[in-house]
Amino acid sequence: xxxxxxxxxxxxxxxxxxxxxxxxxxxxxxxxxxxxxxxxxxxxxxxxxxxxxxxxxxxxxxxxxxxxxxxxxxxxxxxxxxxxxxxxxxxxxxxxxxxxxxxxxxxxxxxxxxxxxxxxxxxxxxxxxxxxxxxxxxxxxxxxxxxxxxxxxxxx
Amino acid sequence: xxxxxxxxxxxxxxxxxxxxxxxxxxxxxxxxxxxxxxxxxxxxxxxxxxxxxxxxxxxxxxxxxxxxxxxxxxxxxxxxxxxxxxxxxxxxxxxxxxxxxxxxxxxxxxxxxxxxxxxxxxxxxxxxxxxxxxxxxxxxxxxxxxxxxxxxxxxxxxxxxxxxxxxxxxxxxxxxxxxxxxxxxxxxxxxxxxxxxxxxxxxxxxxxxxxxxxxxxxxxxxxxxxxxxxxxxxxxxxxxxxxxxxxxxx
Numbered sequence: 001x002x003x004x005x006x007x008x009x010x011x012x013x014x015x016x017x018x019x020x021x022x023x024x025x026x027x028x029x030x031x032x033x034x035x036x037x038x039x040x041x042x043x044x045x046x047x048x049x050x051x052x053x054x055x056x057x058x059x060x061x062x063x064x065x066x067x068x069x070x071x072x073x074x075x076x077x078x079x080x081x082x083x084x085x086x087x088x089x090x091x092x093x094x095x096x097x098x099x100x101x102x103x104x105x106x107x108x109x110x111x112x113x114x115x116x117x118x119x120x121x122x123x124x125x126x127x128x129x130x131x132x133x134x135x136x137x138x139x140x141x142x143x144x145x146x147x148x149x150x151x152x153x154x155x156x
Numbered sequence: 157x158x159x160x161x162x163x164x165x166x167x168x169x170x171x172x173x174x175x176x177x178x179x180x181x182x183x184x185x186x187x188x189x190x191x192x193x194x195x196x197x198x199x200x201x202x203x204x205x206x207x208x209x210x211x212x213x214x215x216x217x218x219x220x221x222x223x224x225x226x227x228x229x230x231x232x233x234x235x236x237x238x239x240x241x242x243x244x245x246x247x248x249x250x251x252x253x254x255x256x257x258x259x260x261x262x263x264x265x266x267x268x269x270x271x272x273x274x275x276x277x278x279x280x281x282x283x284x285x286x287x288x289x290x291x292x293x294x295x296x297x298x299x300x301x302x303x304x305x306x307x308x309x310x311x312x313x314x315x316x317x318x319x320x321x322x323x324x325x326x327x328x329x330x331x332x333x334x335x336x337x338x339x340x341x342x343x344x345x346x347x348x349x350x351x352x353x354x355x356x357x358x359x360x361x362x363x364x365x366x367x368x369x370x371x372x373x374x375x376x377x378x379x380x381x382x383x384x385x386x387x388x389x390x391x392x393x394x395x396x397x398x399x400x401x402x403x404x405x406x
Contacts, residue, residue: 027181030181030185031185031188034185034188034189034192035188035192037189038188038189038192038193039192041193056286056287059283059286059370059371059372060253060255060371061255061371061373061384061387061388062255062384063371064370064371064384065384066383066384076185080181080182080185083178083181084178087174087177087178088174088178090174091173091174093174121254121255121258122254122255123254
């Protein structure tokens, strides 16, 4: 086994670890978004912890998509797609990685916009939205982290 | 058996395993969503208060339970613009809701632009569970309405929302607005507590709920609910009204 092959194998193993972590983190986001979607569709208020503005945020027009669909449903779809791409990447489907990176970048941009809306437009925060923001930020960090070893390997 | 031959079944297993995992998670997510939807009360606030209106979050697009038939709302609703206009824009609003305060400025411009070609109706939809002063503010506006100055109070409340929204006792602030718009102060204070005033607010709220209003502000143009994107974008809102005017042949 050549040194190059060993290095590539170790690099791939590390990459898969990042993918597996991304998949697990996306599952947390999926659970959060599914809960919010179900509560919205059932017309219920959510249990608000730590902060106290959940209803103010979740009942605002910003929480609803055109047609009356909850924004959380779009979040659930995004997290499920991120999870699926992370699993595929983990199992060696290399084409899934750039798609995952692109999706995470879009989700992170949306997260920044939603944080701005909560802080400056609605002046209220929702625990579940903050959890989702933390999940998306972690996914973005993992996506960046996954690229670092690869870059090193290329430099070597 | 060579190493390659041994690896072949494992590769085949690895080929299908990710799709099995993804499918499993999809099924689990759908089952969890269905379980939460059918759960009688997994949230906190599906209770109703015995007072003037419900604390329940109004159920927009709620699949559980049939929607009530359209309710008429308070009689002789408050409106600006043309009484016989071909197009009616009906707003369900909450005086304490910040986006309603933002929309107020846009609607003023819309009202000025269309004049008598548009009838703009305001319906009370106070979300008491999240806005502690919303109901009392609605009472203040309705009490001003009894002296013919509903919209003057309506404008004062929206334009000075920050002043009273978090006040532990907003009534003196409403009273100061009443004197600024020239209301009889004593009558205003007495009217605020009248049962008929509360009943008007309740009637509007019930109408909103029957129409599927789930958040505020919600706008209807000739009975058709507008998407959020059109509600907050003046150009899109104008396009909706223009389209309704064109359909009415005006």
